[in-house]
Amino acid sequence: MVIAGIAEADWIALLLTLRLALISTVLLLVLCVPLAWWLAFTPSRAKVLIEALVALPLVLPPTVIGFYLLILLGPRGAIGGALESIGLTHLAFSFTGLVIGSMVYSLPFVVQPLQNAFQSLGTRPLEAAATLRAGPSDRFLSVVLPLTRRGFLTAFVLSFAHTLGEFGVLLMIGGSIPGQTQVASIAIYNHVEALNYGAAHGLSLVLLVLAFSLLLAVYALNRRFRLVGVVQ
Known part of the structure; x- marks a missing residue:
């Protein structure tokens, strides 16, 4: 079945890609906020080490990351083997494995914008809110989130858009199982290998x-936020 010139299998791969991008990005935002906050304000000497580890996916070949994740999550790996020892299935060649791989590969695209946003905010607004007896959660929701919304928006869009184009990591950890791990980038690769350039x-x-639409939206919204800030 062909819809709008694209085969049904390719639409399935595209929807799987969008699902992967949304789940991994939301999980990254939840998990990376405490890490980015710590990196923004900690005086610890370990900060340099953690920042280097976070940025590692920017310079490592995706196949290297995918290879080690495959070893870790496979049936003989530390995580995959532990899961199989308790009667569960290992995570290699599964959608869960794709989510983990995507989160690792997109980590710097979430942590770095959030860290920069928190550093730009500083501690003075929080100290002022504390003098008004605002609790930690209230300070975060009513002070941090509104004042760093550009950082959160940038982190979300960059991570989401980056996941759309992931290939090497996902191919290594998930293979190319139609409807389960075959995302759009892998489907394109398969079409090119088969010389089916029209489908690709x-x-x-x-x-x-x-x-392009995602990046255009984030730039337009950031420009709007800057103009609102100038008016205020």
Whole structure:
């Protein structure tokens, strides 16, 4: 079945990609806020080490990350083996494995914008809120979130858009199982290998438009936030 010039299997791969991007990005935002906050304000000497580890996916080949994740999550790995020892299935070649791989590979795209936003905020607004007897959760929700919304928006869009184009990590950890681990980038690769350039072009064009639209939206919203800040 072909819809809008794109085969049904490719639409399934695209929807799987969008699902992966949304789940991994939301999980990263939840998990990375405390880490980014700690990196923004800690005087610890370990900060340099943690920052280097966070930035590692920016310089390592994706296949290297995918290889070690495959070893770790596979049936003989520390995590995969432990799961199998208690009667569960290892995480290699599964959607859960894709989520883990995507989160590792997109980690710096979430942590770094949040860290920069928190550092720009500083501690003075929080100290002022504390003098008004605002609790920690109230300070975060009513002070930190509104004043660092540009950082959160940038982190969300960069992570989401980055996941759309992931290939090496996902191929290593998930393979190419239609409907389960075959994301859009892998489907495009398969089409090119089969010399089916028309199908590769159709799916590539969808990803191109989607990624460009996301980046255009974040730049437009950031510009709007700057103008609102100047007016206020």
